[in-house]
Amino acid sequence: MKAFYADQFVLPLPEGHRFPMAKYRLLRDLIASHWPEVALQQALPASDTELLRVHTPTYVQAVAQGLLSPAAQREIGFPWSPAMAERARRSAGATVLAARAALAGEGVAANLAGGTHHAYADKGSGFCVFNDVAVAARAMQAERRGLRVAVIDLDVHQGNGTASIFRNDPTVFTLSLHGEKNFPFRKEDSDLDVPLPDGCDDNTYLYALDHALDELDRRFDADLVFYLAGADPHEGDRLGRMKLSFDGLEARDRRVFDWAWQRRIPLAMSMAGGYGRDIATTVQVQHNTWAVAVAYAHRWHNRRP
Numbered sequence: 001m002k003a004f005y006a007d008q009f010v011l012p013l014p015e016g017h018r019f020p021m022a023k024y025r026l027l028r029d030l031i032a033s034h035w036p037e038v039a040l041q042q043a044l045p046a047s048d049t050e051l052l053r054v055h056t057p058t059y060v061q062a063v064a065q066g067l068l069s070p071a072a073q074r075e076i077g078f079p080w081s082p083a084m085a086e087r088a089r090r091s092a093g094a095t096v097l098a099a100r101a102a103l104a105g106e107g108v109a110a111n112l113a114g115g116t117h118h119a120y121a122d123k124g125s126g127f128c129v130f131n132d133v134a135v136a137a138r139a140m141q142a143e144r145r146g147l148r149v150a151v152i153d154l155d156v157h158q159g160n161g162t163a164s165i166f167r168n169d170p171t172v173f174t175l176s177l178h179g180e181k182n183f184p185f186r187k188e189d190s191d192l193d194v195p196l197p198d199g200c201d202d203n204t205y206l207y208a209l210d211h212a213l214d215e216l217d218r219r220f221d222a223d224l225v226f227y228l229a230g231a232d233p234h235e236g237d238r239l240g241r242m243k244l245s246f247d248g249l250e251a252r253d254r255r256v257f258d259w260a261w262q263r264r265i266p267l268a269m270s271m272a273g274g275y276g277r278d279i280a281t282t283v284q285v286q287h288n289t290w291a292v293a294v295a296y297a298h299r300w301h302n303r304r305p
Contacts, residue, residue, distance in 0.1 A: 001039065001106065001108055001109065001110070001294055002038075002039050002041060002097075002098065002101040002109045003038050003039065003040050003041070003109065003110045004041050004093075004094035004095075004097045004098055004109075004110070004111050004112065005024065005028050005040060005041075005042060005094065005111075005113065006042070006087055006090035006091050006093075006112075006113060007025045007028055009087035011079075011081060011084050012079075012081055012083065013079075018239075018275065019077065019078070019275075020274065020275060020279050020282060023282050023283050024112060026279070026280075027271070027283050027286050027287060027290075028040060028112055030283060031290055035290065035291075037297075037298075038294065041097070043090045043091070043093045043094035043111070044090070044093045044097065045090050045092075045093045046089050046090075046092035046093040046096055046130065046135055046139075050096060050139050051089070053139065053142065054121060054130075054131060054134045054135050054138055054165060055119075055121055055131075055135075056121055056122045058122070059123060063080075063129060063130070068080050072124070075123065075124065075125050075126075076126075076129060077125075077126060077127045078127065078129070088116075091113045091116065091130070092114075092116075092130045092131075092132040092135040092136070094111035094112070094114060094132070095133060095135065095136040095226075096132075096135060096136045097111075098110050098111050098268040098270075099136040099137070099139070099266075100139075103266050106297070106300065107296070107297060107300025107301070108257070108268075108269070108296050109268055109269075110268065110269040110270070111268070111270045111271065113270070114228075114272070115153075115155060115228040115229075115270035115271055115272025115273065116128035116129065116130060116132050116133075117159035117160070117162045117228060117272070118157070118159075119131040119134075119161045120160075120161045125161065125184070126157065126184065127273075128161065131162060131165060132270060133162060133226045133270060134165045134166070136226065136268065137172060137224075137226065144223075146171075147223050147224060148171050148172075148173075148221060148222050148223045148224075149172045149223070149224050149225075149226065150173045150175065150216060150222035150224070150265075151172065151173065151174045151175060151225075151226045151228070152213075152216070152225060152226070152228070152256055153174065153176040153177070153178075153190075153272075154177050154230055154233070154256070154272075155178065155228050155230030155272040155273045156178060156182060156230055156232040156233045156237070156239070156240040156241070156242055156273065157179065157184065157239075158176050158178040158184060158187050158190070159174065159176045159228065160184045160186070160188040162176075163190040163191075163193075166191075167188070167189065173191045173192070173216060173219065174191045174192070175194075175212055176190045176194065177205070177208060178193070178194070178195060178196065179195070179197075179200075179240070179241055179242060180195035180196060180197060181198055181241075182198075182239075191219070192212060192215060192219075194208050194209075196208060196242070198241045198242070199241070199243050200242045201242075201244070201248070202243075202248030202251070205233065205242070205244055205248060205252065206252065206255070209252060209255055209256075213256075213259050217259075217263075222263075222265050223265065223266075224265065224266055225260045225266070225267045226269075226270065227256050227257075227268070228269075228270050229253060229269055229270070229271060229272060229289045230274060231249070231271070231272075231273065231274030231276070231282045231285035231286050231289075232272075232273040232275055233249065233252075234249060234274075234276065234281065234282075236277055236281040236282075237274065237275050237276050237277075237281075237282070238275045238276065239273070240275070246285065249288065249289070250288050253288070253292040254292055257292055257293065258296075261299060261300075267296075269289075271286050274286060
């Protein structure tokens with residue numbers, strides 16, 4: 001199974017910043033120690049051509065040259081730095097590479113970061129600079145004419161940027177399960193939105209997910225799935241406001257991977273959000289997701305773990 005990372009680019013964040021930058025390297029170390037069959041590869045940066053299929057030239061230039069206004073940096077949540085610009089480009093590039101690998105016969109591949117679904121065409125927001133899934137979807141459609149893409153976004157926050165970018169696009173289906181009252185407070189219209197209450201538990205979540213996947217199946221025939229496997233619905237998350245257990249999140253992951261496997265749809269995964277009160281909890285949630293991903297990668301290769 002191929003996995004792509006860009007955690008060598010560490011942002012110089014102020015002390016006490018709530019973004020858990022260290023989780024990416026911790027997750028990579030854990031995967032390397034537990035799953036030798038995962039081929040960890042440093043991500044290449046997304047090219048200007050790839051970024052400009054989604055983002056406006058003015059915005060791409062502002063990120064590249066450090067021309068973001070103070071207000072734009074506040075909306076993103078990161079101060080601009082060369083590392084911030086390069087990390088954003090590499091994170092998008094990692095999802096491009098994962099999607100390409102999944103379609104080329106791997107079946108399952110992943111970005112150890114990504115899931116930057118709050119980024120719009122012309123701006124960033126909510127710790128998201130470039131929209132990696134949108135960039136990768138457009139890259140794959142440029143390489144494979146007629147490709148139809150489903151985005152299954154299970155971060156606790158709605159994928160507003162992704163919904164905006166693909167609005168009224170019949171070749172991309174956006175599905176988002178998210179906290180109804182959580183960020184972003186101005187939601188966009190996905191093709192299928194499933195708002196969930198604060199305190200949502202395993203049973204409520206999984207029931208909603210089952211129905212959402214059934215509806216996705218009825219309404220859309222996908223050739224590629226992007227899965228945003230957020231850790232932030234976990235009960236230990238500071239920002240999630242849901243109550244999913246480790247077991248509930250593993251069941252969530254199995255449903256998504258099984259849905260794609262049964263239909264033999266290649267799947268590219270991004271890790272999306274996770275802000276546990278204890279960073280080790282977030283890393284464990286995401287490592288559990290990787291255990292499921294590896295098992296399904298074995299199926300694609302006609303093996304059993």
